[in-house]
Amino acid sequence: MTGEDFITFEGVHKAFGKNVVLDDLSFSVASGERVTLIGPSGSGKTTILRMLMTLTRPDRGTIGVDGDYLYHEKRGDELVPASEAHIRKVRQRITMVFQHFNLFPNMKVLRNVTEAPIHVLGKSKDEAEERGKELLEMVGLGDKLGAHPSQLSGGQQQRVAIARALAVDPDVLLLDEVTSALDPEIAAEVLDVLRDIARSTDTTMLLVTHAMKFARDVSHRVLMFNEGKIIEDGTPEKLFNEPEEERTQDFLRSVI
Numbered sequence: 514m515t516g517e518d519f520i521t522f523e524g525v526h527k528a529f530g531k532n533v534v535l536d537d538l539s540f541s542v543a544s545g546e547r548v549t550l551i552g553p554s555g556s557g558k559t560t561i562l563r564m565l566m567t568l569t570r571p572d573r574g575t576i577g578v579d580g581d582y583l584y585h586e587k588r589g590d591e592l593v594p595a596s597e598a599h600i601r602k603v604r605q606r607i608t609m610v611f612q613h614f615n616l617f618p619n620m621k622v623l624r625n626v627t628e629a630p631i632h633v634l635g636k637s638k639d640e641a642e643e644r645g646k647e648l649l650e651m652v653g654l655g656d657k658l659g660a661h662p663s664q665l666s667g668g669q670q671q672r673v674a675i676a677r678a679l680a681v682d683p684d685v686l687l688l689d690e691v692t693s694a695l696d697p698e699i700a701a702e703v704l705d706v707l708r709d710i711a712r713s714t715d716t717t718m719l720l721v722t723h724a725m726k727f728a729r730d731v732s733h734r735v736l737m738f739n740e741g742k743i744i745e746d747g748t749p750e751k752l753f754n755e756p757e758e759e760r761t762q763d764f765l766r767s768v769i
């Protein structure tokens with residue numbers, strides 16, 4: 514961890530109709546930091562990840578990644594909406610693994626992993642395939658390169674999705690409840706793979722998960738959300754062992 518702010522949310526507000534999902538939210542994440550977002554369903558956690566993927570736009574506020582604004586740019590003293598080209602550039606450095614894998618169903622496993630490096634980053638097919646095989650080996654799927662996603666189990670598909678997300682060598686990896694669609698035993702295998710990855714990389718990670726033991730193992734910091742606000746922010750030891758807020762205590766009792 515370098516300690517410098519890498520991702521910044523400043524005064525971010527988002528409502529869907531009358532439903533205020535994020536309420537003047539500000540926080541930052543340092544380069545190399547792994548931060549888990551916890552909190553009850555509907556408290557805005559996924560919305561934050563989706564904003565970083567530019568899938569959801571904030572109503573107000575700024576979001577920055579490594580000094581570049583995602584939704585706004587500074588021109589002089591003024592904040593103006595970022596251009597599409599600028600957003601695309603920042604967005605390329607961030608990848609996300611979803612709850613439901615979202616693999617390209619018509620492409621074989623290796624091609625799923627090499628698609629973005631070739632077509633977005635402009636890597637050669639050979640280079641992309643070499644790295645793709647390495648990553649698939651790392652997630653335990655070196656023997657499935659030529660399989661179609663439909664021939665794989667849910668846990669295997671999710672491991673392909675993880676390899677695919679890493680293939681572009683992202684600055685930021687977002688993990689959104691990546692095991693909640695899986696049986697507990699299979700989920701544990703996927704979490705083991707992610708634990709190894711977390712230990713061996715300095716990629717900045719934001720995780721939304723209900724797997725609290727996993728969160729405790731891999732996170733540098735945990736943010737507790739409630740009704741669109743961060744109500745507690747601390748190390749996993751502090752937050753899980755001695756939560757200060759009653760709402761956090763209640764939430765942890767309900768999930769552990």
Ligand code: ADP
Nearest residue numbers: 529532534552553554555556557558559560561
């Ligand atoms: P969490 O990840 O903490 O469960 P979410 O960020 O998914 O919470 O959702 C926060 C709130 O925003 C929920 O009430 C959800 O129904 C609402 N929401 C999310 N996306 C949309 C959308 N596209 N349209 C309307 N409401 C939405």
